[in-house]
Each structure stands twice: as structure tokens, then as C-alpha cells.
Amino acid sequence: MVSSNHFSPPSVTIFLSQFGGPADRGSCLSRAALSAQYAAVPLLRNILWLTLAAWLAVGCATTKVEPVAVTEVALPESKPFAVSSQTVDTNALLAVPPSAVARPPTPTNPPSPNLQSAIRNLQSPVAPSTAWVPLANWCVANNLGQPQKIGANQFAAATRGGALVVQAGSQVARWEGTQLWLGYAPRVSKGQALLHWLDIQKTLDPLLHRSAPAPKPGRVLVLDAGHGGADSGTHGTARQLEKHFTLDWALRAEPLLRSNGWTVFLTRTVDQDVPLTNRLALADRVGADLFLSLHFNGLAAQARHSGIETFCLTPAGMPSSVTRGYEDDPRQEFPNNAYDRENLQVAFRLHREVLTATRAADGAVRRARFMGVLRGQRRPAVLIEGGFLSNPEEARRISTAAYRQKLAEALARALP
Numbered sequence: 001m002v003s004s005n006h007f008s009p010p011s012v013t014i015f016l017s018q019f020g021g022p023a024d025r026g027s028c029l030s031r032a033a034l035s036a037q038y039a040a041v042p043l044l045r046n047i048l049w050l051t052l053a054a055w056l057a058v059g060c061a062t063t064k065v066e067p068v069a070v071t072e073v074a075l076p077e078s079k080p081f082a083v084s085s086q087t088v089d090t091n092a093l094l095a096v097p098p099s100a101v102a103r104p105p106t107p108t109n110p111p112s113p114n115l116q117s118a119i120r121n122l123q124s125p126v127a128p129s130t131a132w133v134p135l136a137n138w139c140v141a142n143n144l145g146q147p148q149k150i151g152a153n154q155f156a157a158a159t160r161g162g163a164l165v166v167q168a169g170s171q172v173a174r175w176e177g178t179q180l181w182l183g184y185a186p187r188v189s190k191g192q193a194l195l196h197w198l199d200i201q202k203t204l205d206p207l208l209h210r211s212a213p214a215p216k217p218g219r220v221l222v223l224d225a226g227h228g229g230a231d232s233g234t235h236g237t238a239r240q241l242e243k244h245f246t247l248d249w250a251l252r253a254e255p256l257l258r259s260n261g262w263t264v265f266l267t268r269t270v271d272q273d274v275p276l277t278n279r280l281a282l283a284d285r286v287g288a289d290l291f292l293s294l295h296f297n298g299l300a301a302q303a304r305h306s307g308i309e310t311f312c313l314t315p316a317g318m319p320s321s322v323t324r325g326y327e328d329d330p331r332q333e334f335p336n337n338a339y340d341r342e343n344l345q346v347a348f349r350l351h352r353e354v355l356t357a358t359r360a361a362d363g364a365v366r367r368a369r370f371m372g373v374l375r376g377q378r379r380p381a382v383l384i385e386g387g388f389l390s391n392p393e394e395a396r397r398i399s400t401a402a403y404r405q406k407l408a409e410a411l412a413r414a415l416p
């Protein structure tokens with residue numbers, strides 16, 4: 001579940017890391033110290049300044065600085081697809097989607113000159129239609145049969161492992177029976193389904209061309225049991241704490257993955273606080289080939305919601321499927337974006353195995369940009385939510401050792 005331990009604060013993080021977080025903390029402290037000079041002024045002014053100093057001090061204490069580099073968005077490589085009578089305009093590929101244009105991000109500090117120039121490029125006028133590729137063209141380019149219209153604005157294309165089903169106007173697609181979120185809802189033109197170029201490149205191509213993972217000697221996995229210590233995560237009843245279940249899941253999975261040939265490191269093996277930066281630092285220190293974060297979900301307002309959700313980082317240029325109120329700037333590119341392809345492939349494999357093992361509802365493979373535990377990773381990284389503790393029936397299942405053993409075995413099957 002979302003918590004400050006695993007999910008970075010919004011825009012502040014980006015710009016603190018660019019402009020130096022410690023300096024900002026310093027300015028908070030100096031402003032707090034300044035208030036002491038007003039000790040001799042009338043009582044009302046004292047109260048106002050002390051209140052301001054306390055507010056600033058609290059703000060400093062809760063500001064988490066994540067040392068993640070954010071770089072300019074690079075244009076995707078051009079590929080030889082014919083788009084009706086037009087050629088693909090690569091400038092259009094990073095067009096900010098209408099929703100992002102309608103609500104531009106409001107950074108708390110001015111962006112760096114590099115980022116500023118990228119923003120100017122992306123906001124230049126482009127013809128949106130040049131970013132859209134007929135699904136039929138993609139099928140031809142990959143030696144697949146022609147897509148079929150199977151319902152009102154619904155299209156299916158046969159892939160080697162099953163069907164791709166897309167619905168015009170909906171970001172949710174199905175790939176071989178499993179749900180996943182596209183960056184952009186497909187469109188229909190002249191009876192044909194059109195998909196956004198970035199979805200072709202970042203979603204369809206990686207899934208179509210995925211191959212069975214080739215075990216390599218000495219591969220290293222960091223298994224991250226979400227939350228811990230004072231951070232309990234979400235919960236069902238008072239005794240059904242997410243932090244206990246994530247740890248148990250990790251401890252059960254560790255020997256299974258080790259027997260598969262992985263060298264496994266756990267971010268925690270007991271109930272203790274582990275800062276986000278330590279979880280990232282461990283993966284760097286041990287030279288991890290893969291980072292896997294384990295969580296359970298909670299939606300207090302929607303107790304009936306259930307199922308498995310699997311996340312990886314949103315590719316640059318694409319809006320996220322989930323933002324949870326955090327800023328989501330498609331222009332930002334993070335270190336983990338170097339692994340967009342592998343991220344989706346691993347996420348899809350894990351998601352399917354966990355669904356098969358638990359027979360839980362399919363909450364889809366999703367992409368998010370705000371998860372600090374993912375975006376700073378210099379290796380493929382995935383976060384799995386193994387069910388909803390806010391759903392009493394699902395919480396009851398998660399509370400059983402048998403269910404958590406199934407979850408652990410599913411990870412081992414997905415990562416042979």
C-alpha cells in the first residue's frame with residue numbers, strides 16, 4: 001500500500017534532488033533560528049513566529065530527499081511502420097496527452113536549463129494523429145493475422161501466445177487473457193483501431209517479443225518486504241498488518257528463489273524500519289540484477305475492491321495508469337526507465353503467476369511514476385500488491401499461511 005516509506009513525495013523530490021536537498025533543509029533551520037530573535041517582542045508576535053518555526057521544522061522533518069537523477073526525455077527510436085498515408089513524426093511521439101496539457105504540473109522550484117529546454121520541445125505544437133499507428137500495421141510488421149472487430153469499438157489480434165484485445169476509449173487492454181493498462185486509450189479511424197506509438201514500442205513490442213528468462217550464473221535478486229517497524233503499511237483488522245505479511249511472503253520466497261539459482265538479499269528479515277534510501281542502496285551495493293518489492297493493498301473507502309495489482313515504472317512520454325494524487329509528469333525520465341522493456345516483461349510474468357496461484361481478481365499490470373522504490377533502480381524493478389487487506393474476505397485469505405505460501409511459490413515459478 002502507498003506509504004511515505006516506499007513512495008516518494010510529489011514534485012518536491014525531483015527538484016530537491018536537482019537543486020540540493022540539504023540546502024533546503026538548512027534554510028528551514030535558519031528560518032526557525034531567526035524566530036528566536038523575536039523573543040523580546042510582544043506576546044502575539046512571539047506566538048506567530050513560534051507557530052511558523054514549528055510548522056517549518058515539521059516540514060523539514062517529513063521531507064524525504066530521494067537522490068534520484070532526472071534527465072531530459074530522449075526521443076524514442078523511429079521504427080519502420082507505415083501510418084496510413086503519413087510517416088511517423090517522432091516529435092509527436094512525446095506529445096503531452098490532453099489531460100496533462102489541461103493540468104500542467106506546478107513545480108515548487110524552477111526546472112534546470114536542461115529540463116526547461118525539454119519542456120519547450122514537448123510543448124511545441126504537433127499533429128496528434130501522427131502519433132497513432134493502425135493496429136493492422138503492427139500485425140503485418142510482426143507476421144500476425146489481421147485484427148478482427150469483435151464488438152463495439154473492440155478489436156482482437158492473435159499473438160503467438162493468445163489474443164491482444166483493445167477497446168477504443170479504454171486504457172485497459174487484455175494480453176493473453178491478462179489485463180494491462182496502456183498509456184493511451186486506443187482510437188478508431190475509418191473502422192480501424194489505432195494505438196499510440198509509445199504503446200506499440202513500450203507495451204506491445206516487449207510483450208510480443210519476450211522470451212523465456214535465461215538463468216545466468218550468479219544472478220542477484222533483492223527481495224523487498226514492504227514497510228516494517230513503525231511503518232505498518234495498510235491493515236485489515238488491528239492484527240492484520242501489511243508489514244507482517246510482506247515479511248512472511250519474502251521469507252517464504254527466499255529459499256525457493258535461492259534453490260532456483262538466485263542469490264537473494266532481503267531488505268529486512270525482521271520487523272524493523274528500513275528507509276527507502278537503504279532499500280535502493282542495498283540493491284546498488286550487491287549489484288542486483290532484479291529488484292522485487294512486495295506489498296498488500298488497501299482502499300478503506302472501497303472494502304469490496306480486491307485482486308492483484310502489479311506495477312512497474314511508467315515510460316517517459318506516457319501518462320501513468322495510477323497517480324494516487326501525486327504529480328505525474330510524462331516529460332520526466334528516471335534511471336529505471338533504461339529498463340522499460342524488462343520491467344514490463346518481468347511484471348507481466350510475475351502478475352500472471354500470482355493470479356494463477358491465488359485465483360484472485362485480475363487488478364492488471366499497471367504503470368506508475370511516483371513509486372520511489374522503483375524509479376531510482378538501476379536494474380529491472382517491479383512492485384506487486386498481493387491482495388487487498390481492506391477487503392475482509394481477501395484479508396482473511398492473506399492472513400493464512402497457505403495463501404502466502406502460494407504467493408511465494410508463484411514468485412519462484414515466475415523467476416525460474
Ligand SMILES: [Zn+2]
Binds near residue numbers: 002003006233242295
Ligand atoms: Zn505497502
